[in-house]
Amino acid sequence: MLSREIYLKKIEGEILNNIDLGDGMFQLLISAEEIAKRVKPGQFVNIKVQNSLHPFIRRPYSVWNAEDDVIEFLIKVLGSGSRLLYERKRGKIDLIGPLGKPFPDPPSDLEIILIGGGTGIAPLMFYAKYYSLSSFKIIYGLKTAPNEYLYSRIQEITDNVFICTEDGSFGFKGLVTDFVKELIEDRYIILEKSMFIICGPLPMLRAFKFLPPERTYVSMEGTMACGFGICMGCAVKSKSSNNYLRTCTEGPLFKLSEIEI
Amino acid sequence: MNLEVNLAGLKLKNPFMPASGTFAYGTELIYHTEAINIKEFGAIVTKGISIKERAGNPPERIAEVPCGLLNSIGLENVGIERFINEKWPLLKKLDIPVIVNVFGEKEEEFEFLAEELDRACVHAIELNLSCPNVDKGGMEFGQNKKSAGRIVEIVKNKFKAGPVFVKLAPNFVNIIDIAKECEKKGADGLSLINTIMGMAIDVERREFVIPRGVAGLSGPCIHPIALYIVYRVYHEVKIPIIGIGGIYDYKSALEFLMAGARACQIGSMLFVEPGIINKIIKDTEEYMRRHKINDIKEIIGCMQIRKIREEKP
Numbered sequence: 001m002l003s004r005e006i007y008l009k010k011i012e013g014e015i016l017n018n019i020d021l022g023d024g025m026f027q028l029l030i031s032a033e034e035i036a037k038r039v040k041p042g043q044f045v046n047i048k049v050q051n052s053l054h055p056f057i058r059r060p061y062s063v064w065n066a067e068d069d070v071i072e073f074l075i076k077v078l079g080s081g082s083r084l085l086y087e088r089k090r091g092k093i094d095l096i097g098p099l100g101k102p103f104p105d106p107p108s109d110l111e112i113i114l115i116g117g118g119t120g121i122a123p124l125m126f127y128a129k130y131y132s133l134s135s136f137k138i139i140y141g142l143k144t145a146p147n148e149y150l151y152s153r154i155q156e157i158t159d160n161v162f163i164c165t166e167d168g169s170f171g172f173k174g175l176v177t178d179f180v181k182e183l184i185e186d187r188y189i190i191l192e193k194s195m196f197i198i199c200g201p202l203p204m205l206r207a208f209k210f211l212p213p214e215r216t217y218v219s220m221e222g223t224m225a226c227g228f229g230i231c232m233g234c235a236v237k238s239k240s241s242n243n244y245l246r247t248c249t250e251g252p253l254f255k256l257s258e259i260e261i
Numbered sequence: 262m263n264l265e266v267n268l269a270g271l272k273l274k275n276p277f278m279p280a281s282g283t284f285a286y287g288t289e290l291i292y293h294t295e296a297i298n299i300k301e302f303g304a305i306v307t308k309g310i311s312i313k314e315r316a317g318n319p320p321e322r323i324a325e326v327p328c329g330l331l332n333s334i335g336l337e338n339v340g341i342e343r344f345i346n347e348k349w350p351l352l353k354k355l356d357i358p359v360i361v362n363v364f365g366e367k368e369e370e371f372e373f374l375a376e377e378l379d380r381a382c383v384h385a386i387e388l389n390l391s392c393p394n395v396d397k398g399g400m401e402f403g404q405n406k407k408s409a410g411r412i413v414e415i416v417k418n419k420f421k422a423g424p425v426f427v428k429l430a431p432n433f434v435n436i437i438d439i440a441k442e443c444e445k446k447g448a449d450g451l452s453l454i455n456t457i458m459g460m461a462i463d464v465e466r467r468e469f470v471i472p473r474g475v476a477g478l479s480g481p482c483i484h485p486i487a488l489y490i491v492y493r494v495y496h497e498v499k500i501p502i503i504g505i506g507g508i509y510d511y512k513s514a515l516e517f518l519m520a521g522a523r524a525c526q527i528g529s530m531l532f533v534e535p536g537i538i539n540k541i542i543k544d545t546e547e548y549m550r551r552h553k554i555n556d557i558k559e560i561i562g563c564m565q566i567r568k569i570r571e572e573k574p
């Protein structure tokens with residue numbers, strides 16, 4: 001049986017705006033009241049990028065923000081699906097969601113360290129905002145300096161944010177992993193008193209295996225055919241048994257101690 | 262208006278049901294009535310069940326291709342014991358015919374599964390003799406006339422609770438020969454088709470997208486192939502056929518019925534539109550109204566003899 005937190009009804013959203021944020025990223029604003037009312041941080045929406053048989057499967061995107069009846073996404077142009085979405089500036093759009101397990105309720109006794117790479121920042125920002133977190137930091141890794149708008153959006157949530165760029169054009173030069181290691185060495189992050197949530201590409205998640213596995217959560221992004229638990233396509237290897245877990249329903253967020261990545 | 266069909270003794274209120282492996286155990290979505298009304302389905306087909314629990318294949322298990330997808334799930338399932346204890350009690354209560362899809366690596370495994378399912382009194386069995394995603398069993402049996410026939414004999418001998426359907430795929434075999442042999446050995450019906458073997462290569466990494474290399478192709482891209490196979494086999498056998506492959510709307514479903522299928526299964530499209538089966542039922546009713554068809558049987562096999570046919574047994 002699937003959790004009641006997922007909502008399978010097909011919903012017709014209306015694209016309100018689609019704004020280029022540079023570096024291949026864009027912001028997609030969609031009016032979809034039923035989703036906006038239900039969605040919790042960490043959940044995603046399965047989008048039919050266009051009304052045709054190709055691309056065949058929907059694409060999952062984490063909700064970046066939900067307010068009133070509007071949901072927002074932060075998307076990077078990668079392949080066929082995201083490119084088609086990038087080109088959709090207005091009109092109706094076919095959605096299913098919210099899907100997936102929400103992020104865990106924030107613990108009161110730990111500082112929450114939110115680490116994002118690329119568009120992985122989206123659900124983390126929603127999390128911080130939704131729970132009005134008080135004791136937390138955002139560490140954000142990008143290839144190059146973030147667009148001004150994106151940066152201002154992060155700053156709206158907190159000024160406790162650290163940016164790392166691979167080309168050094170903004171903030172710390174280098175990889176987020178190296179930066180987080182430095183922050184730990186400097187006791188700016190107290191390892192024993194922190195919980196980590198990491199969203200980003202798989203190589204980045206793997207590079208964080210040095211963090212305490214019981215208090216570190218990673219968001220997985222394997223290819224999903226259905227997104228709601230019936231195809232078994234989104235398997236991630238469980239650590240405790242010989243079996244696989246489903247990213248779409250048991251995740252997308254998993255404790256590092258739960259899965260093999 | 263009558264949408265009922267008789268599928269080798271199973272009475273279905275309409276010919277539409279999910280395909281094995283694309284609707285999990287049939288129980289997962291029972292309460293998601295905002296999207297799916299399972300009670301309207303003609304039947305339910307479970308994912309493939311084996312004797313022992315199977316973990317399935319390592320990821321990536323899915324690759325998208327034009328108008329379809331490749332999958333390499335590897336028959337992940339909870340095994341027969343847990344299926345009967347945990348899933349079957351709930352399925353039974355739905356009051357819809359349930360077809361249990363089974364898979365074995367050896368003849369004895371099929372025999373054991375047939376015995377267990379007979380004891381549980383499931384409504385029907387579908388023998389998966391055509392899965393491309395496992396190293397042993399499955400397709401091996403469906404590739405060879407003799408071994409396919411033998412499995413049918415063995416299962417028919419043990420399973421008396423309902424009809425036995427055999428599921429085949431067109432992978433390097435003469436599917437007509439195998440279908441005829443299965444009929445000869447007592448199969449009550451045929452499920453045509455399973456996924457077709459396929460492959461995708463990531464040219465950047467020079468790696469297979471799905472680590473095993475070979476995977477099963479499904480979705481609208483296989484529909485014309487499946488339709489032709491159903492049409493051809495229909496003329497060669499007397500037992501009913503369930504048409505499967507790439508159904509995405511009521512028209513692509515009705516094509517199967519017209520080609521001779523008594524019922525059809527909807528697979529991959531369920532991933533994209535969870536409510537597709539309910540929509541196909543509704544649209545079919547509308548189609549029948551529009552064409553003044555009182556009984557769906559009027560169109561079954563109509564591409565052959567263009568008049569109302571007697572139903573085959």
Ligand SMILES: Cc1cc2nc3c(=O)[nH]c(=O)nc-3n(C[C@H](O)[C@H](O)[C@H](O)COP(=O)(O)OP(=O)(O)OC[C@H]3O[C@@H](n4cnc5c(N)ncnc54)[C@H](O)[C@@H]3O)c2cc1C
Nearest residue numbers: 044059060061062074075076078079080081082119221252
């Ligand atoms: C739970 C979940 C949440 C997600 N949230 C977001 C989000 O908020 N914003 C966002 O932009 N994307 C997100 N994604 C990824 C998104 O679903 C698509 O996979 C991505 O947009 C690529 O799709 P495409 O059709 O453009 O590329 P495809 O045509 O499917 O693939 C093109 C190329 O991109 C590669 N690729 C596919 N997916 C990824 C990926 N996730 N990372 C790196 N390379 C990839 C493929 O290997 C291929 O080489 C999320 C995925 C999941 C599972």
Ligand SMILES: Cc1cc2nc3c(=O)[nH]c(=O)nc-3n(C[C@H](O)[C@H](O)[C@H](O)COP(=O)(O)O)c2cc1C
Nearest residue numbers: 280281282309332389454455479480506507528529
């Ligand atoms: C993810 C997935 C899992 C499947 N698992 C099974 C299975 O366990 N047993 C089986 O007989 N067929 C299985 N199939 C094949 C389908 O039942 C069906 O024959 C095939 O997908 C063609 O139909 P479609 O094009 O409508 O998907 C599976 C297909 C998919 C896509």
Ligand code: FES
Nearest residue numbers: 227229231232248
């Ligand atoms: S995407 Fe289908 S089970 Fe997760």
